[in-house]
Structures are given as C-alpha cells and as structure tokens.
Amino acid sequence: MWLLTALLLWVPAGAQTDWLLLQVSSRVVTEGEPLTLRCHGWKNKRIYNVLFYQNGKVFEFSTGNSEFTILKTNLSHNGIYHCSAMGKQGFESAGVHITVKELFPAPVLKASLSSPILEGHLVNLSCETKLLLQRPGLQLYFSFYMGSKTLLSRNTASEYQILTATREDSGLYWCEATTENGSIVKRSPELELQVLGLQTQPPVWFHVLFYLAVGILFLVDTIFCMIIYKELERKKKCNLEVSLDSGQKKRVNSHLQKERYLEEP
Numbered sequence: 001m002w003l004l005t006a007l008l009l010w011v012p013a014g015a016q017t018d019w020l021l022l023q024v025s026s027r028v029v030t031e032g033e034p035l036t037l038r039c040h041g042w043k044n045k046r047i048y049n050v051l052f053y054q055n056g057k058v059f060e061f062s063t064g065n066s067e068f069t070i071l072k073t074n075l076s077h078n079g080i081y082h083c084s085a086m087g088k089q090g091f092e093s094a095g096v097h098i099t100v101k102e103l104f105p106a107p108v109l110k111a112s113l114s115s116p117i118l119e120g121h122l123v124n125l126s127c128e129t130k131l132l133l134q135r136p137g138l139q140l141y142f143s144f145y146m147g148s149k150t151l152l153s154r155n156t157a158s159e160y161q162i163l164t165a166t167r168e169d170s171g172l173y174w175c176e177a178t179t180e181n182g183s184i185v186k187r188s189p190e191l192e193l194q195v196l197g198l199q200t201q202p203p204v205w206f207h208v209l210f211y212l213a214v215g216i217l218f219l220v221d222t223i224f225c226m227i228i229y230k231e232l233e234r235k236k237k238c239n240l241e242v243s244l245d246s247g248q249k250k251r252v253n254s255h256l257q258k259e260r261y262l263e264e265p
Contacts, residue, residue: 021042022039027098028099030103032184037067038066039067041066047091053084054079055079056080080097082094105129108128108129109128110128111191111193116196120164127158129177140156141155141180142155144160154178166197171193172191174187
C-alpha cells in the first residue's frame with residue numbers, strides 16, 4: 001500500500017520534479033523489513049532508464065523496471081531517496097526521507113572473570129544486547145564462538161559457561177545475536193581470554209628425597225662441627241699444658257739463681 005503522504009507530493013505544475021514522483025512503501029521502517037521504491041511518471045506516462053539515488057548517489061539502474069525493493073533494510077539505508085528517468089526528456093523526482101529504526105544494538109561479549117584466568121575456574125560469558133522495539137512474539141537468538149569454532153548455536157539463552165577453564169580455552173571469543181527468521185544478524189567485537197596453567201606439583205618421592213638430603217646435610221654439618229670443636233678443645237688443652245710447664249721451669253730457674261747468689265762470699 002502506497003503512502004497517502006507520498007501521493008500528496010504530486011503537484012503537476014510543469015516542473016520536472018513534479019512530473020516524476022518517488023513512491024515508497026513506508027517512510028519509517030524497522031531494520032530487517034523490506035522497503036519498496038517506485039519511480040512513477042505523471043498520469044502513468046511511460047518512463048525508462050530509471051535511476052534510484054540515496055543521498056545524491058546512484059545505487060540502482062534499470063532500463064525498463066521502475067520499481068526496486070530493498071529486501072532487508074539496515075541502518076545504512078537511512079537517508080534521502082529520489083529517482084530520475086527518461087520520458088520525452090529527462091525528469092527527476094523530489095527527495096523522500098526514509099528512516100530505518102534500529103531493532104537492537106550490536107551485542108557486547110563480557111566475561112565474569114577478567115583475563116588472565118587461572119585454570120580450574122568457572123567462566124561465564126554473556127552476550128549483552130536488548131530489544132529497542134518491543135513486539136509480540138519477538139525473540140532474539142544467541143550463538144557463541146571461539147575463533148571459527150561454534151560453541152553454542154541459536155539459543156534463546158544469552159549466556160555460555162566454561163565450567164572448568166583450561167589453557168586450551170585461551171583464545172578470541174565472540175557472539176552473535178539474530179532474530180528468529182534471521183533477517184537481522186549482529187556480531188559482537190572479539191574478547192580475548194587467556195587461561196594460565198597452575199604450577200605442576202612435584203611428586204611425593206621428590207619431597208622424600210629433598211628432606212632426606214637436607215637431613216643428611218644437617219647430620220654431616222653437625223658431625224663436622226663436633227670434630228672441629230673437639231680439635232679446638234684439644235689444642236687449647238695442649239697450649240695450657242705447655243704454658244704451665246714453661247711457668248714452672250721459670251720458677252725453678254729463678255730459685256736456683258737465688259740460691260747461687262746467697263752462696264757466693
């Protein structure tokens with residue numbers, strides 16, 4: 001059904017922009033919906049070499065077909081449209097402003113834990129977006145990927161869990177949100193997850209050997225210290241005996257010298 005407002009633009013006043021009219025199926029559409037454009041001549045006059053323009057740039061040409069349909073609109077289709085065609089001469093329509101409303105924004109993938117993540121932890125990935133236009137029965141479906149590998153496909157749940165993270169789970173993750181009929185598909189930016197491995201625990205026998213070696217070293221060190229201590233004690237005793245013998249000899253010599261002195265006339 002063509003818009004009544006489009007028909008009201010018709011003003012046959014002889015100007016070229018009045019001879020040709022661009023009719024649209026709707027001036028406001030929701031992304032994913034079709035949009036039909038029709039370049040219409042005054043009093044259904046035959047036209048050919050039809051050009052369709054968006055924001056002043058040609059995007060479609062037809063030698064005889066005056067109608068063109070954009071099957072799945074998106075936000076890039078916002079703008080001012082007009083058409084031009086040949087009749088007896090060249091004609092150009094007035095512009096028609098088309099607004100495409102966003103159904104939902106591109107999703108953002110978020111993780112419950114920040115990277116880097118230690119092995120063994122549970123990681124929850126959520127594909128976050130929301131419907132900007134509420135419609136009965138409208139449902140979004142979510143898919144999760146790691147690189148080119150599909151982890152979960154077309155699920156109504158917007159979350160995915162890595163139950164026990166391992167180093168093999170390191171990589172680039174992204175998600176996708178789509179409508180049930182697939183008319184709108186939007187992808188999130190990539191999210192990098194890095195999983196660090198736990199340090200490998202040494203086996204029991206290693207602990208046994210380690211403590212045994214420490215014990216042996218301690219025993220050897222103790223024995224060595226005792227040997228040194230006994231040797232020092234022995235040398236100290238020897239030095240003391242030598243000192244006593246030397247002192248006794250000095251006293252004897254002094255006594256003899258004294259006796260000799262007294263015996264002299």
